[in-house]
Amino acid sequence: MSAAARPLLGVEEEFHVVDLTTRRAAPEAEVLLGELDGAEFARELQRSLVETNTPVCATLDELGGHLRRLRRKLESVAEPQGLGIVAAGTVPLVDLTGDDISAGARYEKMQHEYQMLVREQHICGAQVHVDVPDRDTAVQVVRRVAPSLPLLLALSASSPYWRGHDTGYASYRSMVWSRWPTAGPPAMVETGAEYDAMVDQLIASGTISDPGMLYFDIRPSAHVPTVELRVCDACTEVDDVVLIAGLFRALVCRARAGIDAGDPLPTQGQELIRAASWRAARSGLEGDLVDLTGPTLVSPPLLIGRLVQELRPWLEELGDWDTVVDLSQATLLRGSSAARQRRMFGRRGELVDVVDALIAGTQGRPLALDPPVEAPHTSALLVGYEPTGFDEAVSATGSLPEYGWLVRALDRLGPRGMTAARSALETEQRARGVTFGPDDGTGGRLFPLDLVPRIIDADDWQGLTGGLAQRVRALELFLRDVYGERAIVRDGIVPATVVENAPGRTRQGEIVPGDVVRIAVAGIDLVRDAPDHWLVLEDNLRVPSGIGYSIMSRRLIRSVMSDLEPPAGVVGLEDVPGRLRAALLSATDSGSPGADEVALLSAGPSDSAFFEHRLLADQMGVPVVTPRDLQVTDDGVFLVSEGGKRRLSALYRRMDEVELMTARGADMRPVGRQLAAAVSRGRVALLNALGNGVADDKLVYAYVPAMIRYYLDEEPLLDSVRTYPCVDAEARAEVLDRLGELVLKPVDGYGGQGIVIGPHAERSELTEVEKAIRTEPAAWVAQDLVALSTHPTFTGRRLEPRAVDLRAFVFQSQWHGSPHLDVVPAALSRVAPPGSLIVNSSRGGGAKDTWILR
Structure with missing residues (x-):
């Protein structure tokens, strides 16, 4: 693909402004914008948020360079003011006061009309624009790309914490965002005229006040001749933004090829795409995602690997193949930003550590941390926990250091939360048919699985x-x-x-x-x-x-x-x-x-x-x-x-x-x-x-x-x-003399069948096994317990x-x-x-x- 024919792209990123002392969201964006170029930086609905806009780019390397430059510029202005910049769907520590809305008639009208929805918008996304020739093409591309959006959301998931709590989601931002009346999968229209008529109807109904308030996960841009990806969380890592942009541009190119070939539109409905997006928000890269061709649940590396392979012809034509392969493998290896935030929280159980890691990660810096000092953790779940020998996780004084974070996490769930999780686990097992044992017409016995890794x-x-x-x-x-x-x-x-x-x-x-x-x-x-x-x-x-x-x-x-x-x-x-x-x-x-x-x-x-x-x-x-x-x-x-x-x-x-x-x-x-x-x-x-x-x-x-x-x-x-073959006369004599101390096993036994554990056996069991050994010594061995x-x-x-x-x-x-x-x-x-x-x-x-x- 020639440079002239290669679709151009650009990215809008939203960032949280936080106080470096308290690590809480700070309504100080106006302080920063006063020192920044208005062409590349803009205010957002909340005064604790700021937006950057890259120039139009032809290559992923060029895009990555601009993303890093804009982040560095933001930090250079923020740090002297005692402020930090965070790229994530949510920032863990935030207050919903309702007093922090940016000035302007549009924002004030939104606050009046949508009330709590506006207060909750302490969330940040990343939007990718790819150019298209006309409105009809844009609408067709939107429909054809929509089934791939849940995967892009999973790649971006960076918002597990909301108002000081772990939400259980990898992308809680998308849950907050979905409350807007025009959020979610795109409308089922096929032409630019149908799309514009839908916009006019929504404005006439009073649901939205302008085309910019159509918050679909993907849409024709309201202002420029592009298709706009809107489903993603703000990404802590620049590399994740570049990966998503590269995949999205290839998806647009594939969609345009499908239009030219007269291929039919995808058959997946909004309901299934919405369900797949919910699963991506819930799981990120750490749980199964919905394969819409099934539909069935599939692990993220398999789905993402398949998507990359499917897009290979267009990625190679764009010159993006090597970059996207390398970035996708690196992202899958390190996991989602949500998972990394939870790992950071697990060190000490402090959300300020998470914010510090996000600030450093936004600029691509590793966070220098002293190893956490782990004291034994005493848990309510461990009351009465009395191992008789070596326990891999718990000592006499509490959890061992390598398990302290895990026991703290389980403690936060408590018995009720763990009981609910076990019930959910059994429901998942039944849904997927995870059984062990022959199917007797009842579906088989659930495979017994414990919650504690x-x-x-x-x-x-x-x-x-x-x-x-x-x-x-x-x-x-x-x-x-x-x-x-x-x-x-x-x-x-x-x-x-x-x-x-x-x-x-x-x-x-x-x-x-x-x-x-x-x-x-x-x-x-x-x-x-x-x-x-x-x-x-x-x-x-x-x-x-x-x-x-x-x-x-x-x-x-x-x-x-x-x-x-x-x-x-x-x-x-x-x-x-x-x-x-x-x-x-x-x-x-x-x-x-x-x-x-x-x-x-x-x-x-x-x-x-x-x-x-x-x-x-x-x-x-x-x-x-x-x-x-x-x-x-x-x-x-x-x-x-x-x-x-x-x-x-x-x-x-x-x-x-x-x-x-x-x-x-x-x-x-x-x-x-x-x-x-x-x-x-x-x-x-x-x-x-x-x-x-x-x-x-x-x-x-x-x-x-x-x-x-x-x-x-x-x-x-x-x-x-140590094993004693009973076929050997000397070993057999020792075994018969120590029946109550040894483990007796039939040579041809399997699945634990026939094993007699001497110290735990009844006298009658030992008598029976003694008789069996004397009758057929070659059929038995014994082992030290x-x-x-x-x-x-x-x-x-x-x-x-x-x-x-x-x-x-x-x-x-x-x-x-x-x-x-x-x-x-x-x-x-x-x-x-x-x-x-x-x-x-x-x-x-x-x-x-x-x-x-x-």
């Missing part, structure tokens, strides 16, 4: 990452070895009976090609018994569940607890499905037909984790299939549907191997063995591989440290729980300590002939029921959102 700091996570990757590397080598040369058995490291009698060893594991990655997804369960000590409790290498529940837990907690913002950034989960899909595709032959055709293989609604299957498949953009959907021929594996057949290159296995072997395919013939044969011939990749169970039972677990030393020549980075850490869990009235573990996930890919390991941040904290140490969902356990800090 668990925090894992960056140093802890870095240590876990190395240990988890090491463990999965060794287990992968073990699987290849035991289904091949069995060198580890030959060399006496693992007894032959351990491998031969392993309940997960199958014939199908023997026919998997030797060079494929067998563990595409590992779920490793860890526990913590001290502040600096983690242990691996269990390996899950068959069909580990939890990734989808981790992703959904984050989205749900953010949606109902939007005012909980951690003191540092939380690693996002939005890219995890993409990383999983990449791991699956790495197992396919990129040069073969259908190499990118992947499906998730599920038993269907009867599977307890079917919700997760559907979620992950949807997020990866692949279908969910059952064996009944598959046909296996000499040419490969095909998905059979009403639309015909298509060849699949890979199947992400999420169903039990035994069930798969007995399942019937699309032709009603047994499909399991045919599928295994197709795997052996390289016709399809099946991930996780068949036969993986030989490496993850309770007995094999005891030999994993030895595997690490044998295959990797390294010392284990993560400890294991580990004192699991506890974490605050909301019980309906207060917080109580509950035992927790952590299921971490490792993806393994095949790149250039060698495995690549990816420890993803979608870790799931599982919570035991009261008085229990067993966290499995099938045994009544629940889960927590896990915040891994950058």
